[in-house]
Amino acid sequence: MKKGLCLTGVICIFALLAGCNTAPLKTFTINGEYIAVESASPEADAESESDSSTDVAEAESAGDSSEEAVEVVDLSTAKITVTQTTTNTNGEEETVELASGSFVDGIVTITGEIREATEVNISVADNDDANLSTTALLMPEGEAVSFALFDYKDEYPSDTLSLIGASNRSQDENTKFTVSGDLGDGPKDMTYGTVRVASQSMVDGEMALVTHGSVALKDGSFSIEADIDEATVVNVYVQAYDPSMSFYKGTMAVVEPGSSVSLAWVTDSESILAGSDNDRHMKILESWQQSEDYLTTLVAYDVAYAEYLEEWNAKREAQASESKEASDSTDSDEATDEAEEVAAVAEEEEPPEPEGLSEEQLAAYPDRAEGCEHVVIDQEIRTLSDMMSSGGEDEPEWRQLSNKMEAIKSEALQTLAKNAEDPFDSLLAMEAGAYMPWFENRSEAVEIYGRLESVLDEDLVARRVVPRRDELVLQIETEENDMSLVQGQKAPEFTLADLSGSKVSLEGILQEKELVLVDFWASWCGPCIATFPELKRMHAAYNDDGFEIVAISIDSTDEDWVTASEEHEIPWINLGEIEGWDGPTAAAYGVQFIPKGYLLDSEGCIIKKDLHTDKLDELLVARYGEAPVPEATEEDSESESVDAATDEMGG
Incomplete structure (x- = not known):
């Protein structure tokens, strides 16, 4: 009798456990839209169509060689698959297809069933282009997820598949942060605009750029929700493209659990900044980004850079229209004489005094290595720091203004990194770019990282201090090698x-x-x-x-x-x-x-x-x-x- 009761009890326990581990299946819905972005010029479309027809005809007449032809996927009728990555009993990752569907008249609706919140990959089937996929978090009987497949008829940019309007990847209200904004009413056409939020994080023991969410704007607006365990500097990338222009801007924000960040256009500018009521964001970023000096310089920079691009494009078009043969002939005659001198010098026992460099420039050179006494010295030593540093009044206006903005930023962040009462604020200032690799005073950053290593939590140091310090040390060593290899x-x-x-x-x-x-x-x-x-x-x-x-x-x-x-x-x-x-x-x-x-x-x-x-x-x-x-x-x-x-x- 007791054995029978025990057996019954075991059966009941297994049944109970099975019931706990097997939640009821719930429906999810994904809505997709195919959007064709036309070419900048009708001629380009006609040429593209002509080339495609020719390629098909050649492939059909090529016999066995047609097997090597690249198959062109018709995105307007493409099949969309929804997959989930799982781990089997052997610890191996497996990709499981949850649902699929194809565009019909530019629209697709995909439904399937899940038991719990599930991160999935939405992609174009039989296409290995990384841009033609995106990730989404599906909730059982939650709101439908929407995406769009942008088919750009020009060669640039690449076709993309992106969520539309909203990306909600948060699974815990206690760690959720939000980045949102309405960018529709601004100086740029954001019809095909996208926003991505990412941060540098440790992944499998290495620093990597981790994306928290990416969406295409819907009527100019977007919202990205994700989870974060602690205050972090994130990068926000905004870009847009249409047949008449391309646009790309980046900004930063400090996010932590429970914080909200809003993007907005800077008045009278083509730049975008992030705002937040998060104390750390205001202290680390807004304290200098919203200063009158910085905003005035930013507006002036946008104007100067736009003028520079216009002039540069005009110059490039003019150069392209010149006769390349005439240019090559003239350059070749002049250059041959100079190069022949170099070859002749190499044959002499003792090289003559180098020409073309000042005494100061020559003094920067080390003695020639043994066996290299024949080498002529005629190139100025230029490192990345030299190229990135200010060239004073000789530089174009946009570069001078850019240098001024960088100076405002670095001065504020370096002050915080050195003097903040909370060492976590010092860490955030460092992560926001207090010391760039080409700064002459970048060795100060190594000292600050050393101080943070002694006062911050051991786990935090391992994840966010040591990797950045080691990377900076490597960058310094690399530049020193660049300077010595002349x-x-x-x-x-x-x-x-x-x-x-x-x-x-x-x-x-x-x-x-x-x-x-x-x-x-x-x-x-x-x-x-x-x-x-x-x-x-x-x-x-x-x-x-x-x-x-x-x-x-x-x-x-x-x-x-x-x-x-x-x-x-x-x-x-x-x-x-x-x-x-x-x-x-x-x-x-x-x-x-x-x-x-x-x-x-x-x-x-x-x-x-x-x-x-x-x-x-x-x-x-x-x-x-x-x-x-x-x-x-x-x-x-x-x-x-x-x-x-x-x-x-x-x-």
Whole structure:
């Protein structure tokens, strides 16, 4: 009898537990809209349609080769899938499809069932474009979630899929914060505007930019709700695009549990600032952002920068209309004489006194390294700090005003970082940008981080103090390396893997080639990729003569590196240090911006640094002679328009 009662009791307990763990299924609803954003010009649309028809016809007539054609997804009838990432009993992540649906007449309604609050991914099926997905928090029988798929007919920007009007990812009223605003009645058309809120946080032991919410504006308004455990500086990015203009602005806010932040246009300005009744936000940010001096400067900056852009665009159009052949001919004749002098000097036992630099500039150079006594010194030493620092009255008005705003900001934040009674306020001031990597007094930041490490909670220090301090120390070391790696010095040795996984050393390359360009790049770097057409031409022309290019990718993922390498068909030695800016080779070479290039001779001596492709071409022509001029391609034309705005590699 007792055994029977015990068995009955066990059955009841299991039934009770099962009932507790299995909440009833509830319905969720997701509404989607397809929005086509037309091209800026009817001609572009016509050309695009013509190209598409031609591509299809060529693919149909290509026989077996048609299998390699890229499938074009018709977004107006695209299938939308809603998925959830779960963990199975083996601890492995699995993606489970919850529901799906397709656009019909530009509209889709997707319904499904969930038992509890569920974070899901909404994406276009069979499309690997990261922009065509977004995340949302679904609540059982909660309000419907709305999204839009923006199909831009121009090449820029990329198509995007975004929530509309509201993003609510908060699951706890006690930790919720809100960022909202009405930006519809402002100086810019925000019909296709979007807002994203993100912050730097520790993820899997590394600092990463974590997005708290991203939405497209609905009638000019938006609301983003998310959870935060403690006071944090967040970045708010506002952007918009239509056929006639593109707009991008960023601002900051301090949020903590229970706080609300509102975005608004600055009066008589095209800038946006955040306001809040949060004491910390007002102390850390509004105390200087709302000062008369800062606001007056901000308004003047917007006007000056708009005038600068107008002038720059007009200049670029004028340059593009000039005859490239006439320009190249003139430049080549002048440059050849100079480059021939460099080559002749290299053959002399003792180099003559360098020309073109002042005594002060020459004094900044260290003695030439052993084996590099032949190298001519003719480039001014310029670091990131030099490029970012004020150039005084010689700088354009918009840059002077930008420097003034930066000075107002840094003075206020540095005062707080040094003197705030609450050390947490000091930390927030540091996170808001009290000390930028190029500031001359940035070593003060290391001291402040050291003080905060001794007074703040151990867990907080591990998450928010030590990573930033270590990053700053690395940036300082990197700039010191950049300053020391100048003409006449030996380039650091490295051994890195290529796409096949084979290890390649600089020493081995130098044994086979007499001139080697070490070029740092990344898949996301437009100016880097803009140099590829010219570099391909020079590599094809002079590789057999002894010229080589060694590209080092500083992408963060192998996938990005591999995809970009295949897309751009890189013909030279292609190595990867897939650690972002923090890789040891990038740090050793002082890489603070890209493209970053060093031209080395066979001894590993740096003979030129950060050369523009035009200057590199002049040097190669002087050394190896004129190469046959290939027919211009569309890629060359695109590169020329980008290079017109840049005087140096990495400018």
